[in-house]
Amino acid sequence: MLAIQIKSPGNVEVIDLDMPQLRPGEVLIKIDYVGFCGSDLNTFRGKNLMAISPVIPGHEIGGTIEAIGDNVPEGVFTKGMNVTVNPYTACGKCSSCRKSRPNACEHNETLGVQRHGAMREYIAIPWEKVIPAPGISSRDCALIEPMSVGFHAVDRGAVTDIDTVMVIGCGMIGLGAILRAAMRGATVIATDLDDDKLELAKRLGATYTINSAKENIHEKLCDITAGYGPDVVVEAVGSPVTYVTAVEEVAFAGRVVCIGYSKSDVTFQTKLFVQKELDIRGSRNALPADFNAVIRYMQHGNCPVDLLISDIVTPDKAQEALQHWSDNPGKVFRILVKF
Structure with a gap:
């Protein structure tokens, strides 16, 4: 064969x-x-x-x-x-x-x-x-499998309908996170470098989009969140820049969920970990419940x-x-x- x-x-x-x-x-x-x-x-x-x-x-x-x-x-x-x-x-x-x-x-x-x-x-x-x-x-x-990884990240972030969630990176896994967060009733902000990917993110439930190659992320987030920052940030890229952005932009007492593997070392101002009392959570692969949730979604034909x-x-x-x-x-x- x-x-x-x-x-x-x-x-x-x-x-x-x-x-x-x-x-x-x-x-x-x-x-x-x-x-x-x-x-x-x-x-x-x-x-x-x-x-x-x-x-x-x-x-x-x-x-x-x-x-x-x-x-x-x-x-x-x-x-x-x-x-x-x-x-x-x-x-x-x-x-x-x-x-x-x-x-x-x-x-x-x-x-x-x-x-x-x-x-x-x-x-x-x-x-x-x-x-x-x-x-x-x-x-x-x-x-199903790549979307389930994004679903799992949203579960790790304990996302609910009162949260504002920023997803950094609109590849397949990031889109899965956008979809799942929107399904849970959260306000979703999609961030990427590509307008086509951001347009698709809107189709899957993102309320706001930010093209980080053209727009100032911090200023846009201040406008969207009245200066508070997103309650949850899902990092789905795996680069030092996006990891730092996640920590800097998440709200005080917020949650950062890390999916992407950075290929090089990441340097943080760790005072933000303490000052914001952040929950920083890894998210790896997916559980059977995440697979089942994706299957139920896809069965609806949307x-x-x-x-x-x-x-x-x-x-x-x-x-x-x-x-x-x-x-x-x-x-x-x-x-x-x-x-």
Whole structure:
């Protein structure tokens, strides 16, 4: 079967693999679509220190069930069912797992990063990680995982309808956070460098937008929030500038939720941590409840999925697609590979 491998920085190959052997407790999934995500882009660029090399990428999965192994509960899955996958592992023993937060498992291995992923024609997955998505096409199933990461960040920020929330970065994960915050009744401010992304943020529920390349963020926030600043800031970029902005602009007694990984050190005036009595919270991956919330949203048919998919390519075009994204990072939401 065909598979895509990032062999080394800037070098993607289509390789041939044996069909996976279906073991007891597993479900065989025919992969229809897999999304390239930011971690795959960083692997392609040689900047993902967590990724094995070479690696088969891919953890944003849309597929159909091909076969069901022994020792899988009856009545849960049927052949041909559209599914996505929870791509994270959990050891069950570390501090995070013991606190019912397996998404932050100390020993997590995400598909396509610390272990080979799903950019292949078929993959065998433990049944517990397979998530049925009735009423959602296998193409759109590939959008569930990245949106769930944004949903989880809003949950980490304990966002309610009395909050004003600023989301910095309107990529797929940031858009997921914007959507979830708006669904909870919050007033949402979207911040990005690209007007097209900000326009889409409005479609998904942002009340206000700030183009930080053209506008003064602090002045705009003062106008919007009567000088108080946003109650919650979600950092979904992962750069020193945006991390500092989050801490400087959040309201006193506010919450900062950090999703993005900065590739370099970040220097803070830590007095703001104390003076504002901030809650600074990391947000990693997603929980099953976040996946389920995204699925319920997408089942309603209101998600502008066609606007979220920048391109659909075949495996032989994977190198070209990643190079295009690397050259134009601000213009891509999601690139799907169709098998």
